[in-house]
Amino acid sequence: MRRLGVNIDHVATLRQARGGAAPDPVTAAGIAEHNGADGITVHLREDRRHIQDRDLEILSKVVQSRINMEMAATGEMIGIASRLRPYSATLVPEKRKELTTEGGLDVLGHREALHAAVSRLHDAGILVSLFIDPDLAQLRAARQVGAEAVEIHTGTYCEAFRSGKYEEELGKIRIAASHGKNIGLKVFAGHGLDVRNIVPILSLREVEEFNIGHSIIARAVFIGLGAAVREMADLIHGAP
Numbered sequence: 001m002r003r004l005g006v007n008i009d010h011v012a013t014l015r016q017a018r019g020g021a022a023p024d025p026v027t028a029a030g031i032a033e034h035n036g037a038d039g040i041t042v043h044l045r046e047d048r049r050h051i052q053d054r055d056l057e058i059l060s061k062v063v064q065s066r067i068n069m070e071m072a073a074t075g076e077m078i079g080i081a082s083r084l085r086p087y088s089a090t091l092v093p094e095k096r097k098e099l100t101t102e103g104g105l106d107v108l109g110h111r112e113a114l115h116a117a118v119s120r121l122h123d124a125g126i127l128v129s130l131f132i133d134p135d136l137a138q139l140r141a142a143r144q145v146g147a148e149a150v151e152i153h154t155g156t157y158c159e160a161f162r163s164g165k166y167e168e169e170l171g172k173i174r175i176a177a178s179h180g181k182n183i184g185l186k187v188f189a190g191h192g193l194d195v196r197n198i199v200p201i202l203s204l205r206e207v208e209e210f211n212i213g214h215s216i217i218a219r220a221v222f223i224g225l226g227a228a229v230r231e232m233a234d235l236i237h238g239a240p
């Protein structure tokens with residue numbers, strides 16, 4: 001069965017808007033798990049704009065499923081991950097120079113640094129995924145630096161989906177997912193996915209896991225978090 005990782009960053013974004021305690025991302029994680037989430041994803045950003053260190057500390061103690069920590073490949077973040085030992089770490093770009101043209105991590109341009117970061121995370125027993133564009137050279141570089149998984153950046157595809165002409169972008173993801181699996185990588189996907197645009201991506205059997213945040217939290221405003229997670233979990237789990 002394919003997995004849904006629910007990204008709860010935007011619950012923290014709402015809390016930070018008033019600087020208080022509500023809404024609490026830890027409560028959100030529990031509700032997500034009760035409604036079919038297979039994992040909880042949080043991005044501890046260098047600027048701490050949403051998730052705070054304390055959130056991650058508490059989540060590490062209470063999450064029953066898996067924590068996927070999105071992070072920049074910095075010494076500080078690797079230190080925090082090594083101490084808290086999330087199930088997985090997804091390395092993402094936070095600065096423009098770490099980006100490829102479309103927005104994923106430029107693994108090819110940062111092979112040495114990423115190889116060192118991946119090794120340190122492996123030393124702590126953490127599975128490492130790299131967030132990359134659907135680009136074959138980046139996929140090969142991800143394998144070379146020792147990552148077990150890649151998360152294919154679906155943002156450009158999702159934008160194309162809105163215009164109705166998405167076959168070309170879907171094709172890039174299809175080729176990347178198949179190539180990734182062939183070279184021994186686990187293939188995940190995320191960014192911009194919602195209940196509509198995920199449907200064509202679900203036809204790509206190589207994609208094992210989906211990390212989804214904004215659309216679930218946006219829908220939760222109207223139908224409640226439990227129902228919003230449940231509808232996405234049912235879609236993903238029900239796909240052949």
Ligand code: PXP
Binds near residue numbers: 009070189215
């Ligand atoms: N995957 C990664 C690597 C991300 O950085 C993000 C955004 O934080 C997501 C998935 C989730 O994207 P969205 O909030 O658009 O669903």
